[in-house]
Amino acid sequence: xxxxxxxxxxxxxxxxxxxxxxxxxxxxxxxxxxxxxxxxxxxxxxxxxxxxxxxxxxxxxxxxxxxxxxxxxxxxxxxxxxxxxxxxxxxxxxxxxxxxxxxxxxxxxxxxxxxxxxxxxxxxxxxxxxxxxxxxxxxxxxxxxxxxxxxxxxxxxxxxxxxxxxxxxxxx
Numbered sequence: 001x002x003x004x005x006x007x008x009x010x011x012x013x014x015x016x017x018x019x020x021x022x023x024x025x026x027x028x029x030x031x032x033x034x035x036x037x038x039x040x041x042x043x044x045x046x047x048x049x050x051x052x053x054x055x056x057x058x059x060x061x062x063x064x065x066x067x068x069x070x071x072x073x074x075x076x077x078x079x080x081x082x083x084x085x086x087x088x089x090x091x092x093x094x095x096x097x098x099x100x101x102x103x104x105x106x107x108x109x110x111x112x113x114x115x116x117x118x119x120x121x122x123x124x125x126x127x128x129x130x131x132x133x134x135x136x137x138x139x140x141x142x143x144x145x146x147x148x149x150x151x152x153x154x155x156x157x158x159x160x161x162x163x164x165x166x167x168x169x170x171x172x
Contacts, residue, residue, distance in 0.1 A: 020070050027066065031059040051129055058128065058137045065144035072151040090166070097159040104152035111145035118142060 038052040071077040079099075084092045118135045120126075126134035 017073065020066060020073065023066050024063065024070060027059055027063045031056055031063060034059070054129055061137070062140050065140045069144050069147045069151070072148045072155075075155065090163070093159050093163050097156050097163065100152045100156035100159065104149045104156060107145045107149035107152060111142045111149055114138075114145060115142040 034049075034052055034056055038048055038056075042048045068077070084095070087095070118139060118141075121134045121138065128134050128137045
């Protein structure tokens, strides 16, 4: 039964990876097409899309947030690693577990406060692009930080499990 659950989790993870990658490619393509289209419209036709600048800024936000989630997924986020070269492998794992747990808490706090911002934007009726509710453009922030918190928590749990496994191996 554990294998069945594991394969379902693996399939869900693979589907999530596919959706994230597809989303990243789509966002990047849209941003590039809109930017190039804006340049061509300005240079060749002396006109442009009045809304393009704001849409490009929103696309950059979404691209950065989805990219950050993907970086956490692959454990390729920015990591300051100044002393691990001088520490034992077990100490590095313990440090990594603590840092991942701390990052999970920080991301959860940011997700919570950005969710509060979204609620305020809804309450005050903030808009972007003249009449689009601002929360639609900014909802990516709390969602992305919640996903990053989850990923860091899973990473800390996996490291703790590895530590437990290596400690049990040493006892036997």
